[in-house]
Amino acid sequence: MTALPLVFDAPKRALPPRHFADLPRAExxxxxxxxxxxxxxxxxxxxxxxxxxxxxxxVMTDLPAAARESLAALLPPLVTPVKELACDDGAxxxxxxxxxxxxxxxxxxxxxxxxATVCVSSQAGCGMACPFCATGQGGLQRNLSTxxxxxxVRQAAAAARDGALGAPARLSNVVFMGMGEPLAxxxxxxxxxxxxTAPAPDGFGISARGVTVSTVGLVPAIDKLAAEGLxxxxxxxxxxxxxxxxxxxxxxxxxxxxxxxLAAARRYAQAxxxxxxxxxxxxxxxxxxxxxADLLGKVLRRQIGAKRVxxxxxxxxxxxxxAWDASPRKRQDEFVRRLDxxxxxxxxxxxxxxxxxxxxxxxxxx
Ligand code: SAH
Numbered sequence: 100m101t102a103l104p105l106v107f108d109a110p111k112r113a114l115p116p117r118h119f120a121d122l123p124r125a126e127x128x129x130x131x132x133x134x135x136x137x138x139x140x141x142x143x144x145x146x147x148x149x150x151x152x153x154x155x156x157x158v159m160t161d162l163p164a165a166a167r168e169s170l171a172a173l174l175p176p177l178v179t180p181v182k183e184l185a186c187d188d189g190a191x192x193x194x195x196x197x198x199x200x201x202x203x204x205x206x207x208x209x210x211x212x213x214x215a216t217v218c219v220s221s222q223a224g225c226g227m228a229c230p231f232c233a234t235g236q237g238g239l240q241r242n243l244s245t246x247x248x249x250x251x252v253r254q255a256a257a258a259a260r261d262g263a264l265g266a267p268a269r270l271s272n273v274v275f276m277g278m279g280e281p282l283a284x285x286x287x288x289x290x291x292x293x294x295x296t297a298p299a300p301d302g303f304g305i306s307a308r309g310v311t312v313s314t315v316g317l318v319p320a321i322d323k324l325a326a327e328g329l330x331x332x333x334x335x336x337x338x339x340x341x342x343x344x345x346x347x348x349x350x351x352x353x354x355x356x357x358x359x360x361l362a363a364a365r366r367y368a369q370a371x372x373x374x375x376x377x378x379x380x381x382x383x384x385x386x387x388x389x390x391x392a393d394l395l396g397k398v399l400r401r402q403i404g405a406k407r408v409x410x411x412x413x414x415x416x417x418x419x420x421x422a423w424d425a426s427p428r429k430r431q432d433e434f435v436r437r438l439d440x441x442x443x444x445x446x447x448x449x450x451x452x453x454x455x456x457x458x459x460x461x462x463x464x465x
Contacts, residue, residue, distance in 0.1 A: 103235070105350055106226025107283055109242040115199050118246030119148060119173040120253070120294055124301055134169045144170055145300040152257040152303075154250075175199070178250040184455040189265040192258070193457035195464060198223070198247060202240055203464040204278050206251045207457045210264035214309075216272035217255035219248055221288050222279025223464070227315045228350045229336075231382065232460040233418040234278045242284040248291035256303060272309040276334070278462045281312050282320035288312070292329050307331045313378065315351045316360035325370040333367045334376035334411070335360060339386050340395040348386065361402040368407040374444075375403060380413045380460070381434060387426040392434040396441025410438055410445040416458040 122130060124145070131141040140162065147159050154174045156167040181203075182195040190210040197203050207218040225232070226239035256270035273295055275281040281288045292312070298304040313334035314321065321333065337360070339345035345352040352360075364375045377399065381387045399408050412434065414425040426434070431447065438445040452458045 102230070102350065103228035103238065105228055105354075106239045109222065109226070109239055109284070112241045113200065114242070114244045115177050115247060116175050117173070118175055118177055118244070118250075119144060120246040120249035121244060121290070123290075123293070130173055131170070134172065136166055136169060140166055140170065142300060144173070148174075148253070149294070149297075149301065149303055150299040152253050152260065154253065177244070177247050178254060180254070184457065186452060186454045186457070189263075191452045191455070191457060192263060193452060193455050194254075196251075198243075204243065204247075205457070205462045205464050206255060206277060207452060207462075208255045208258060208264065209451055210259070210266070210268050214271040215259045215264065215268040216274060217252060217259075217270060218274050218277045219251045219255075220277035220279050220462070221248060221275050221281040221284050221291075225279050226283065227280045229315070229348065229460075231348065231380065231415065231418065231421055231423055233456075233463045234460070236418070236420070237463055239279075242287060243279070245287045245290040245294070248287065249294045252291075252295055252303060252305075270303075270305065272311070273305060274311040274313065274334075276311070276313045276459065278464065280315055280317070282314045282317040282324070285320050285323065289324070289327055289329070292327075292331060296329065296331070308373075311376065313376075315349050316355055316363070317351070318355040318359050318363045321360075321363040321367055325367045330371045330373055332373050332376060333364065333371075334378055335364050336378045337395075338379055338382075340391060340398045344386060344391075348382075357398065358402065361398060365403045365407065368403065374407055374409050377408060377410045378413060379410055380415045381426040381431055382415045383424045383426045383430070385423060387430045387434055389433055389437060392437035393441070396438050396443050399443055400441060405442045405444075408443065410443055411448050412445060413448045413459050414450055416450055416453055416460050418460055419463075 128138040128141040185192045192208045202223045204220040204223045223240040225234045229235040259268040294302045311332040338348045
C-alpha cells in the first residue's frame with residue numbers, strides 16, 4: 100500500500116450558500132432584517148427550526164404567508180438524502196446524502212435501549228490518511244459548513260422522534276465520528292457544537308455531556324477546544340501506545356507524538372472536568388499484543404491519570420483493500436484483562452452497522 104499524504108487544509112472549494120443554522124442569534128436577526136422582516140421573526144423561525152426540528156416553511160402556520168416565502172431564502176436545502184440503509188432490525192440507519200454541489204457524505208443514526216446517537220460527518224472525506232480507515236483512504240474533498248453539520252443533526256433528531264428507528268426516540272447523543280477530522284475544520288465544528296448544545300430556541304439543547312468530538316490528535320486544536328467553555332467529551336484515536344507503531348497507523352503522529360497527544364488530553368480533562376476517551380481499534384498481530392496492552396495501561400496512568408481516562412476498544416471493521424483483521428476474541432479478552440489490571444476503565448464498542456458499511460472506519464460515501 101502506498102502511503103497517502105497528510106492534508107490539513109481542505110481544497111479551496113466554494114462552501115454552500117448561507118443557511119439559518121450557520122448564524123448565531125444576532126446574525127440571524129440581522130439576516131431576517133435584511134429580508135425586510137421584523138427581527139422577532141428570527142426568533143420564531145429559531146423555535147421552528149431548533150425546537151420543532153422543521154425546515155419546511157409551509158408548516159410554520161403562525162407566520163404570515165409572505166414572511167414564510169421570504170424566510171425560505173434562509174433555509175436552502177443543504178443536506179439531501181439520496182440513500183438510506185438500515186440494519187439491526189431498523190435500530191441502525193445510514194444516510195448517504197448529497198450537498199448542493201454534488202459532494203457526498205454519510206450520517207449514521209443508532210438507537211440503544213437507553214439513548215439515541217447520531218454519528219455526524221465534519222468533512223466530506225478526510226485528509227488524515229489512516230491506512231485502516233476507508234474514509235482516510237479516500238482523501239479529502241472539502242470541509243462541511245456549519246449548517247451542513249447542524250442539518251445532519253436536525254434531520255436525525257426529527258427522524259428519531261418520528262419513529263424511524265422502530266420506536267420514537269429522543270436524540271440524546273451526537274458523536275463527531277463520521278467522515279472527516281473535526282479539528283481540521285475547527286471554526287465550523289465549534290459553531291455547530293454551539294447550535295447543538297445551546298438550549299432552544301438558540302439550539303437543540305442536547306447536553307454537552309452527550310456530545311463527543313473524536314480526533315486523530317491535533318494538539319493545538321485540542322488546547323483551543325479546551326478553552327471554548329464547551330464541556331463536550333474528547334475522544335482521541337490512539338490505536339498504539341508507542342510512536343514507532345503509531346507513526347504508521349495514524350500518520351499525523353509524525354507531527355505530534357504520543358506523549359504530546361496524551362499531555363493535551365490530560366490538559367483537556369483538567370480544563371473541562373470530563374474524562375477523555377481513548378479509541379483503540381484492535382488489529383490482529385498489529386497492535387493487540389499483551390505487552391502493548393501493558394504499555395497502554397502504563398502510559399495512560401502516567402500521562403493522563405487512571406481517573407481521567409476511559410478506553411474504548413473497537414474490534415477492527417473490515418475495509419476494502421485492507422489485509423488487516425480484527426483480533427481474535429481471546430486476544431481481545433486478554434487486552435481488556437490487562438487494562439483492568441492496570442486500573443484503566445475500558446469497554447469494547449459494539450460494531451454496529453457492519454452489514455451496511457456504517458461501522459467505524461467504513462464510511463466511504465459510495
Ligand atoms: N478523524 C476523527 C473522527 C473519525 S472517528 C478520528 O479519527 O478520531 C472514527 C473512529 O473510527 C476513529 O477512532 C478511527 O480511528 C476509527 N476507525 C477507523 N477505521 C476503523 C476500522 N476499520 N475499524 C475500527 N475503527 C476504525
